Amino acid sequence: MTPARSRRPGAPTRTERGIPEATVARLPVYLRALTALSDSGIATASSEDLATAAGVNSAKLRKDLSYLGSYGTRGVGYDVEYLRYQIAREIGVTQDWAVVIVGIGNLGHALANYSGFGTRGFRIVALLDADPSLVGERIGEMVVRDFAELEEIVASDRVSIGVITTPAGPAQEVCDRLVAAGVTSILNFAPVVLSVPDGVDIRKVDLSIELQILAYHEQRKSGEAALPEVPELPATMNGLTDLPSVGGGVGA
Amino acid sequence: MTPARSRRPGAPTRTERGIPEATVARLPVYLRALTALSDSGIATASSEDLATAAGVNSAKLRKDLSYLGSYGTRGVGYDVEYLRYQIAREIGVTQDWAVVIVGIGNLGHALANYSGFGTRGFRIVALLDADPSLVGERIGEMVVRDFAELEEIVASDRVSIGVITTPAGPAQEVCDRLVAAGVTSILNFAPVVLSVPDGVDIRKVDLSIELQILAYHEQRKSGEAALPEVPELPATMNGLTDLPSVGGGVGA
DNA sequence: CCGATTTTGTTCTCACGTTCACAAGCTCCT
DNA sequence: AGGAGCTTGTGAACGTGAGAACAAAATCGG
Incomplete structure (x- = not known):
């Protein structure tokens, strides 16, 4: 057995074969x-x-x-x-991972046609949307199916990864359904913070956030002094505290 | 004046008003x-x-x-x-940032239609593609223009942000043209490492990388012991060193 | 007017990530 | 066989990020 490993300060905590x-x-x-x-x-x-x-x-x-x-x-x-x-x-891409895409708008279309998945260990097994006018549409070799079939598909195809490309509104509900159906990894393109139970991994891709980060750096390149002056304090800072500050209400 | 501020160890180095x-x-x-x-x-x-x-x-x-x-x-x-x-x-989104999108494939289409930009301080001023069969196509209220018009557009519209949604192949060349035209911030969706001169910011969004990160974690959730055995060392490890290891060749 | 209560702004400490620098190990040449 | 020359793998130093904890400041009730 290994001699009682005392934690050396500064060393990243890593479990057996765990990678930072x-x-x-x-x-x-x-x-x-x-x-x-x-x-x-x-x-x-x-x-x-x-x-x-x-x-x-x-x-x-x-x-x-x-x-x-x-x-x-x-x-x-x-x-x-x-x-x-x-x-x-x-990484785990020697095996095949089954993926479902939920929300077949512009971005969902684009992902469905993206060839980079198949060649890298990922297999799209279903395109889902709740809009009846989209169900049945052919995209490449696939047909858009009804979101109601989600549970069945996840179970029969052993789907562990779900991609959310819906608008912000329905995203949390879609997420909950995915998790309930047994999906344990989610890639979210909707511009909201999703909450998931422990054991479910979630990653977010947000186009407008990336642009905003670029904008921040761009702003300081072009004339640091060109920043607009800080405006006056708003009049609303007094006499507002009787309004209870509602907890959550958005992301929760 | 402030008394000679000695750097306290552990404090992030930040220039005047610089934010981590x-x-x-x-x-x-x-x-x-x-x-x-x-x-x-x-x-x-x-x-x-x-x-x-x-x-x-x-x-x-x-x-x-x-x-x-x-x-x-x-x-x-x-x-x-x-x-x-x-x-x-x-962040700098109180002002308007002009953006060009280069490469009007599936993803370019999706971004062109994405409403999240306009409402957040970004204005798409041109959709560009080098494919003559795409030039002239209408997308929303915009028309796809020839990539050759890039320099003109960047100069006249004061474009500082470029979005690359081409395939991997032409991405570096497109990037170089953008930079030469005066663009100083680039958002790259192509699956390659782009090299840019100092002073140009670049951010990358890569769908397949995100999925692979999810796959890694997914793999360790489901049966740690199910990892395939490490295979034998390849026979090619001997007698190969006469082949000069070419420097760069891909991303540079 | 004063104390209780709430919530911010900040300090301190620890964990994580990056980079330097070098010993260990491999190949090739004489 | 032995030394010269590369290149990996890693120990150690440094810088950045996260979170706990608390003092400072504001409101509210009496």
């Missing part, structure tokens, strides 16, 4: 870079090469890879195919 | 939560209320807001309208 979140988020980038190198017929690559291809620095890349194991050869580098397989396995 | 990146990334979330509260007719909210609506804890929210200034009232809370304006101003 920041590293997990970069593994898919490495995977893509390796695939590109492989397609170019390159069989071996140093951490420096890989790092450039992935857009990170080589020290970070080496440390990230070291969490997976010792898959390189000192003095040589990494075998592209071998490392690619190891990362794919660690 | 992690905070900047959350400000748009707060902004949205405040807008929702405002629409519900709520005039005052405590940090606790706001935090629930934004999906963070209240200590973090208060600290984030404190970087902007002292906009709350102790014992009372925050005036929703006032705080909303202050955050909007800090």
Whole structure:
């Protein structure tokens, strides 16, 4: 057995074979870079090469890879195919994941047609929408089905990942239904904060938030002094406290 | 004058009025939560209320807001309208940002129709594509124009933000053209690592990466022991080192 | 006018992430 | 066989982020 491991200060808490979140988020980038190198017929690559291809620095890349194991050869580098397989396995894309997309608006359409899924371990098994005028529409090789069939589909196809591309309004309800049906990972494109029980993972992609972050940096590039002056305090700051500040009301 | 401020260890380095990146990334979330509260007719909210609506804890929210200034009232809370304006101003969405979208495939279509932009300080001034069969197509109130007109449009409309929704192949070239034309912020949906000169900000949204991160966590939920065994070392590990490891070749 | 109550703004501490720098280990050449 | 030259893997230092906890400030009731 291992001798009583005392927590060294500064070391990330990691359970057995647990990989830091920041590293997990970069593994898919490495995977893509390796695939590109492989397609170019390159069989071996140093951490420096890989790092450039992935857009990170080589020290970070080496440390990230070291969490997976010792898959390189000192003095040589990494075998592209071998490392690619190891990362794919660690992420879990060597197996197939069944995905449902809920909300077939513009974005749902786009995702349904996106070829990047199938080639990377994800299989879209159903497109769902509650709008009867959309049900039955053909998109690529798939047909839009009624949202009411959700539970049946999740159960029979062992769906564990759901993608929400509805408007903000129905998103939480859709989310609840997904979770109740047995989905344990959700990718949310709707501009709301969804609440899910413990054990369900959720990730959010928000186009307007990304733009706003860019805008912030853009603003300070172009004339820091051009900021508008801070306006007067509003008159409403007095005599309002009798109005009870309602808890939640939006995201909860 | 302030007495010679010695850097206290552990304090984030921040230039005058500079806000930590992690905070900047959350400000748009707060902004949205405040807008929702405002629409519900709520005039005052405590940090606790706001935090629930934004999906963070209240200590973090208060600290984030404190970087902007002292906009709350102790014992009372925050005036929703006032705080909303202050955050909007800090982000820079009180002014209008001109945006071009390059690559009018499925995703470009979806973004062109996305109403969330106009209402949040962003104005799409052009949809561009190099494919002649797309040029001239109407999308909503806009018409797809030729990518060759890029420079002209960027100059005349003072465009500072570009959105790339092309396939991976042409993305770097499109990026270079955008930068050369004067665009200094780029939102990239293409699955490649783009390289840009200093002074240009770039953010990436990648659907398949998000799914892969979910897959990783999903894999460890369902049966940790179900991981496939680590396969044998590949035979290719010997006698390959004469092949020069090409530098870059993909992302650069 | 004063104390009780509420809620902010801030400090302190710990955890996490990144980067540097170097020993360990592999290959090649003489 | 032995040394020179690379490149990985990792220990240690540094910087950033998160959360608990509390003092400061505002309102309310008597």
